[in-house]
Amino acid sequence: MSLFLQIIANGILLGGLYALMALGLALVWGVLNIVNLAHGAFIMLGAYVAFYLFTLLHLDPFAALPLCMASLFVFGYCLQRYVLNLIVRAPMFNTLLITFGFDVVLTYLAQITFSADFRVVNPSYAGANFTLFGVTLPLVRVLAFAMALALTLAVWLILARTPVGRAVRACAQNLLAARLYGVDPRTVYGLTFGLGAALAGAAGDLYAVVSQINPYIGDPLTAKSFAISIIGGLENPLGVVVGGLFLGILESLTSLYVGSTYTDVVSFGVLVLVLIARPQGLLGKTT
Amino acid sequence: MKRAIAWLALSATVVMLPLVPWIAPPALIQFGTTTLLIATLAQAWNIIGGYTGYASFGNSVFYGIGGYGTAIAMVQFDLPFGVGILLGGALAVLFALLLGLPVLRLRGHYFAIATLALAEAMAGVVSNLDIAGRNIGLILPLRKDDVLFYELSLALVALATLIVYWISRSRFGFGLIAIREDEDAAAVMGVNTTLFKSLAFMLAGFLSALAGGVHAYWITFIDPVSAFDITLNVMMIIMAIFGGAGTVLGPLVGAVLLASISEVLATEISAMASLFFGLVIVVAVIFMPRGLADLARRFRSLGWRYFRENLRLHRL
Amino acid sequence: MKPILAVDHITKRFGGLVAVNDVSFDLQEGEILGLIGPNGAGKTTLVSLISGTIAPSTGKVVFQGAPIAHLPAFRRSRLGIGRTFQLMKPFLGLNVLDNVAVGALFGTGGGRSQLHRARDEAAYWLEFVGLDHRAQQRADELGGPDRKRLELAKALAMNPRLLLLDEVMAGLHHGEIDEVVTVIQKLRSRGISVLLIEHVMKAIQSLSDRVLVLHHGNKIAEGPPQAVLSDPRVVDAYLGSRHK
Numbered sequence: 001m002s003l004f005l006q007i008i009a010n011g012i013l014l015g016g017l018y019a020l021m022a023l024g025l026a027l028v029w030g031v032l033n034i035v036n037l038a039h040g041a042f043i044m045l046g047a048y049v050a051f052y053l054f055t056l057l058h059l060d061p062f063a064a065l066p067l068c069m070a071s072l073f074v075f076g077y078c079l080q081r082y083v084l085n086l087i088v089r090a091p092m093f094n095t096l097l098i099t100f101g102f103d104v105v106l107t108y109l110a111q112i113t114f115s116a117d118f119r120v121v122n123p124s125y126a127g128a129n130f131t132l133f134g135v136t137l138p139l140v141r142v143l144a145f146a147m148a149l150a151l152t153l154a155v156w157l158i159l160a161r162t163p164v165g166r167a168v169r170a171c172a173q174n175l176l177a178a179r180l181y182g183v184d185p186r187t188v189y190g191l192t193f194g195l196g197a198a199l200a201g202a203a204g205d206l207y208a209v210v211s212q213i214n215p216y217i218g219d220p221l222t223a224k225s226f227a228i229s230i231i232g233g234l235e236n237p238l239g240v241v242v243g244g245l246f247l248g249i250l251e252s253l254t255s256l257y258v259g260s261t262y263t264d265v266v267s268f269g270v271l272v273l274v275l276i277a278r279p280q281g282l283l284g285k286t287t
Numbered sequence: 288m289k290r291a292i293a294w295l296a297l298s299a300t301v302v303m304l305p306l307v308p309w310i311a312p313p314a315l316i317q318f319g320t321t322t323l324l325i326a327t328l329a330q331a332w333n334i335i336g337g338y339t340g341y342a343s344f345g346n347s348v349f350y351g352i353g354g355y356g357t358a359i360a361m362v363q364f365d366l367p368f369g370v371g372i373l374l375g376g377a378l379a380v381l382f383a384l385l386l387g388l389p390v391l392r393l394r395g396h397y398f399a400i401a402t403l404a405l406a407e408a409m410a411g412v413v414s415n416l417d418i419a420g421r422n423i424g425l426i427l428p429l430r431k432d433d434v435l436f437y438e439l440s441l442a443l444v445a446l447a448t449l450i451v452y453w454i455s456r457s458r459f460g461f462g463l464i465a466i467r468e469d470e471d472a473a474a475v476m477g478v479n480t481t482l483f484k485s486l487a488f489m490l491a492g493f494l495s496a497l498a499g500g501v502h503a504y505w506i507t508f509i510d511p512v513s514a515f516d517i518t519l520n521v522m523m524i525i526m527a528i529f530g531g532a533g534t535v536l537g538p539l540v541g542a543v544l545l546a547s548i549s550e551v552l553a554t555e556i557s558a559m560a561s562l563f564f565g566l567v568i569v570v571a572v573i574f575m576p577r578g579l580a581d582l583a584r585r586f587r588s589l590g591w592r593y594f595r596e597n598l599r600l601h602r603l
Numbered sequence: 604m605k606p607i608l609a610v611d612h613i614t615k616r617f618g619g620l621v622a623v624n625d626v627s628f629d630l631q632e633g634e635i636l637g638l639i640g641p642n643g644a645g646k647t648t649l650v651s652l653i654s655g656t657i658a659p660s661t662g663k664v665v666f667q668g669a670p671i672a673h674l675p676a677f678r679r680s681r682l683g684i685g686r687t688f689q690l691m692k693p694f695l696g697l698n699v700l701d702n703v704a705v706g707a708l709f710g711t712g713g714g715r716s717q718l719h720r721a722r723d724e725a726a727y728w729l730e731f732v733g734l735d736h737r738a739q740q741r742a743d744e745l746g747g748p749d750r751k752r753l754e755l756a757k758a759l760a761m762n763p764r765l766l767l768l769d770e771v772m773a774g775l776h777h778g779e780i781d782e783v784v785t786v787i788q789k790l791r792s793r794g795i796s797v798l799l800i801e802h803v804m805k806a807i808q809s810l811s812d813r814v815l816v817l818h819h820g821n822k823i824a825e826g827p828p829q830a831v832l833s834d835p836r837v838v839d840a841y842l843g844s845r846h847k
Contacts, residue, residue, distance in 0.1 A: 035396050035400070037403075083569065083573075085602060085603045086573050086598060086601065086602045086603075087572060087573055087576075087601045087602070088601065088602065088603040089600070089601045089602065089603065090572075090576060090600070090601035092395055092396050093342055093395070093396070093399070094572045094576050094601070096342070096344070096396055096399050097524065097525075097528070097568055097572050098568060098569050098572045098573070100344065100520075100521060100524075100568065101521070101525075101564075101565040101566070101567075101568030101569045101572070102565070102569065103565075104518055104521050104561050104562070104564065104565035104568075105561075105562055105565035105566060105569070107561075108561045108562045108565070109562065185603055186603050189603060219407060219517060220407065223403075223404050223407055226400055226404070259415070261411070261414065261415055262411065262415060264407070264408075264411045265408050265411035265412050265415070268404040268405070268407045268408035268411065269404075269408050271400070271401070271404040272390070272401050272404050272405055272408065275390075275393055275397055275400065275401045275404075276389040276390065276392070276393070276401070456718060457718065458708050458709075458714075458715075458716055458717075458718065458721075461701070461704065461705055461708055461718070461721075462705075462708070462709065464694070464696070464697065465694055465705045467696070468694035468695055468696050468697065469692045469693075469694060469695075471656060471676075471692065472688065472692035472693075472694070473677075473694075473705070474655075474656070474675070474676040474677045474680075475654055475655075475656060475676050475677070475680055475686055475688075476677075476680055476705050476706050476709055476710070476757065476761060477677050477680035477681050477706070477708075477709030477710055477711075477714060477761060478677055478705070478709050479677050480677065481675075533696075
């Protein structure tokens with residue numbers, strides 16, 4: 001029984017991080033209607049930023065979060081403002097294709113620059129853990145989980161309560177009307193996409209602490225983010241929390257009962273099943 | 288007059304191509320084989336993506352299934368190559384049928400994502416199968432005959448192109464185009480959309496699988512990473528689109544052009560090629576999203592403004 | 604005489620919204636039945652239920668004596684139900700001739716299998732609707748009235764026994780309306796039954812043998828045009844129609 005609880009706990013901790021990963025994708029998809037196939041590559045880049053900050057400057061990964069987010073924000077903003085904006089009004093397929101292109105380019109640039117070796121970020125407290133109700137919780141995972149949830153809530157608050165958030169949501173609803181109200185869509189698009197990238201960067205930073213990274217982690221993480229976004233529905237940013245926890249627990253169970261080499265298959269499989277069975281997500285509304 | 292010249296050029300090429308191995312250096316023959324195989328993939332994609340309008344981002348799954356079908360048949364069951372490759376093809380058709388039915392009900396980007404996920408999942412599944420050699424893969428019997436594989440690949444791409452040509456002039460092809468242009472209207476006009484989509488998907492899968500089988504036997508090796516390589520999708524899609532999706536010769540032109548340029552630029556093939564294709568996608572999608580065929584047609588009237596027009600239409 | 608089409612207590616719900624509520628009517632062979640009602644009354648939904656684009660929540664549709672409510676759209680087309688779309692759906696990437704050829708290829712009884720025969724038939728129907736001079740033009744180059752002609756030709760090329768016309772005359776001026784009226788009368792003389800959704804009342808009056816009125820998804824009147832159009836309930840529904 002306690003093994004089962006342990007597995008569930010592992011899944012929950014993982015799930016929180018997954019939720020943060022998916023949040024950036026869901027945001028950009030729901031608000032800008034941009035399906036970003038390079039999302040996982042952004043996560044991967046965030047992880048490497050954290051890795052090099054840790055290895056070269058001995059910067060604690062949690063302290064490095066603002067830097068990871070800032071650097072990826074700038075990257076995402078520029079990519080949107082100067083490249084993606086050029087095809088925003090084209091058929092959706094073009095966006096898929098171009099972000100697919102980004103994904104490929106970023107992955108191989110990473111391979112050439114960082115090499116294909118597995119890396120890990122190991123702060124001094126990496127081995128520490130504490131026990132709760134007979135369940136062992138590694139400190140870093142708990143911290144990552146807490147950070148992830150905090151960021152998710154923060155984003156939700158920003159979107160729901162602040163003027164900037166309102167501008168973003170206005171653009172999502174009706175571009176023309178938003179323009180008439182003095183909102184410059186190019187800036188808003190850039191900011192939103194930048195925010196999505198920043199969230200991916202944060203997720204990457206945290207991921208580097210709890211797992212090994214290499215240039216190829218992007219694609220499975222993109223698939224997981226998709227699955228989570230679709231499960232949670234694109235209506236509400238908090239839906240990714242539901243989706244993330246679901247996938248995290250599912251992966252954890254798979255790891256124990258089926259085999260750890262099957263976890264990626266399960267993620268992709270879940271994505272396909274969700275797409276087929278319920279494209280609007282568990283929480284979404286049926287049209 | 289122009290048409291006569293075009294036909295002459297085409298006929299000359301068709302006659303010349305099988306003769307290449309006797310006059311070319313080995314490196315060129317190998318380049319030719321690789322290009323012909325990827326051209327087959329592009330042409331196969333053309334059937335489901337170009338003509339039917341269902342842009343699959345995961346046709347590499349059929350390539351991998353074909354390769355593994357061939358490898359398993361030859362390595363685990365001592366069957367000859369001819370049988371193996373047909374088995375691989377049959378497996379791919381079955382896969383396309385069973386998984387196509389639910390997945391083809393999805394439209395647009397959902398379909399793209401689903402096919403991509405399928406391709407990624409398959410790699411994971413295969414790497415867990417003992418019969419497929421798990422992560423290590425399989426080593427196929429050695430057949431050192433570059434000329435044979437060149438001719439086989441040439442035959443494959445010819446087969447694929449003939450099929451696409453037939454599609455472009457048949458009732459089946461008209462149905463596919465109608466589905467692409469407006470699926471609801473096509474259904475109302477009597478097109479059995481479910482059947483036609485499935486057939487197109489199975490056809491694309493079969494051809495891709497044959498290419499995978501030839502490739503596996505040629506390099507005598509298969510493993511999950513190389514067999515289900517996601518970047519193959521990048522290449523086949525951009526080649527088909529760049530040359531002109533929904534045309535008979537477009538994917539071939541795209542394949543030959545892009546493969547040649549990539550070869551000239553690349554020092555280290557695998558990494559650089561992907562980089563190159565990624566960049567080509569980005570540039571092409573921005574400036575010439577409808578491919579060379581459309582560019583050729585409209586350049587005469589619009590000139591360089593063609594590129595500006597595409598920007599103007601699609602930018603924010 | 605058995606009706607070519609019998610709609611029996613058909614209802615369609617979209618979540619909480621009832622678009623069509625318990626509607627029943629018959630359409631006799633060779634008849635032209637007008638279907639009118641204010642915007643949002645459910646007319647297009649009703650037509651979609653008959654053509655098979657959507658499935659009913661409850662109720663039956665019987666065509667030529669056989670129930671068809673479970674059949675997908677393409678099968679109904681092959682049985683002989685043709686329809687035009689209010690929001691026209693031409694195959695934009697094809698030229699006008701090929702647009703119509705699709706109908707000839709897949710129409711009643713499976714259509715023609717040979718491309719050139721289908722194109723010949725398409726050419727015939729293009730001439731019938733007056734569009735043959737544009738046969739080689741791409742469909743996306745056509746203006747509004749020509750698109751409507753194309754829409755009609757596409758439906759006709761399928762050799763329908765029952766034709767569902769959804770506002771074919773919207774946006775046309777008087778001369779064009781008269782042309783379309785003539786075409787529809789020519790169809791009736793070939794034995795094709797027509798269900799005609801229209802807002803152009805003069806066309807409804809001159810063409811329809813009977814008129815059906817929908818309001819908020821309910822059938823509120825049915826009968827000869829003169830009677831229906833002067834029915835106070837119908838007038839009310841249109842909120843002070845000019846056709847008192």
